[in-house]
Amino acid sequence: MNMTIRERELDGVVILDLAGRITIGEGTVVLRKRIQQLIEHDQTKLLLNLAEVDYIDSSGLGEIVRSYTTVRNAEGDLKLLSLTRRVRDLMQITKLLTVFDVFERESDALKSFR
Amino acid sequence: MDALAEVRKLVERASRAFRLNEELSHWIELSVNECAINAIQHGNQLDESKEVLLRISSDGDTIEVIVEDQGEGFELADVPNPTDVENLLKPGGRGILIIQSFMDTVEVTGRPEGGSRLRMVKKIQNGKQSDRR
Numbered sequence: 622m623n624m625t626i627r628e629r630e631l632d633g634v635v636i637l638d639l640a641g642r643i644t645i646g647e648g649t650v651v652l653r654k655r656i657q658q659l660i661e662h663d664q665t666k667l668l669l670n671l672a673e674v675d676y677i678d679s680s681g682l683g684e685i686v687r688s689y690t691t692v693r694n695a696e697g698d699l700k701l702l703s704l705t706r707r708v709r710d711l712m713q714i715t716k717l718l719t720v721f722d723v724f725e726r727e728s729d730a731l732k733s734f735r
Numbered sequence: 736m737d738a739l740a741e742v743r744k745l746v747e748r749a750s751r752a753f754r755l756n757e758e759l760s761h762w763i764e765l766s767v768n769e770c771a772i773n774a775i776q777h778g779n780q781l782d783e784s785k786e787v788l789l790r791i792s793s794d795g796d797t798i799e800v801i802v803e804d805q806g807e808g809f810e811l812a813d814v815p816n817p818t819d820v821e822n823l824l825k826p827g828g829r830g831i832l833i834i835q836s837f838m839d840t841v842e843v844t845g846r847p848e849g850g851s852r853l854r855m856v857k858k859i860q861n862g863k864q865s866d867r868r
Contacts (some may be wrong), residue, residue: 644739644768645739645772653824660736676761676765678768678769678772678830679769679770679772679827679828679829679830680827680834680835683825683827683829684826686824686826687826689824690824695862700738706789708759711833714832714833714836715815715817715818715832715833716818716823718802719825720823720824723777
């Protein structure tokens with residue numbers, strides 16, 4: 622399944638529920654555009670929920686990194702929620718777990734933005 | 736990329752033919768995709784007139800993947816380490832590391848006719864990984 626994005630807002634944080642495969646091509650482009658739109662509307666507290674992401678490649682990881690730096694440059698923050706085992710393994714291998722704040726529970730993630 | 740859809744189909748066919756379990760299939764597909772993307776983007780520089788050759792085979796104990804491009808060639812040792820501090824926040828450069836982390840053997844040689852030949856091998860035991868990933 623190609624990547625889909627659903628959005629929610631809680632406590633001033635925009636939660637992007639990603640699902641499917643985050644790979645080079647349409648998925649990464651859609652994510653990039655949406656992040657840019659949110660920043661343009663001053664919505665810079667972002668939480669990516671990856672619970673339903675069953676496949677990510679290096680381009681997908683790169684897009685998440687790009688999103689992170691873009692949001693941070695806009696003086697916001699981007700954090701991650703509910704990594705699947707495979708995504709966590711990849712982020713471990715690539716040392717990206719040292720970059721991102723990662724949470725298992727949404728309530729903890731939301732508290733961290735306060 | 737339409738090419739990656741074809742890659743996925745090939746990996747699925749190979750997984751069925753070699754009776755690979757879902758976990759192994761996932762990581763094989765990821766490794767093959769990373770190679771194919773590198774061959775298309777970096778090897779062939781997105782030149783649609785150039786080809787990428789992909790071959791997947793198995794002798795029952797190993798899976799071997801060969802990816803060839805028609806580019807200028809490269810050395811694995813010259814690929815920057817994406818886990819170095821100065822590279823961590825770069826959007827690219829992680830493909831080779833991912834492949835090397837999963838596959839048991841990764842080697843790159845030049846093709847006599849030009850371009851690179853990347854060969855990678857994963858040991859398997861009756862469709863199960865020899866080590867858990």
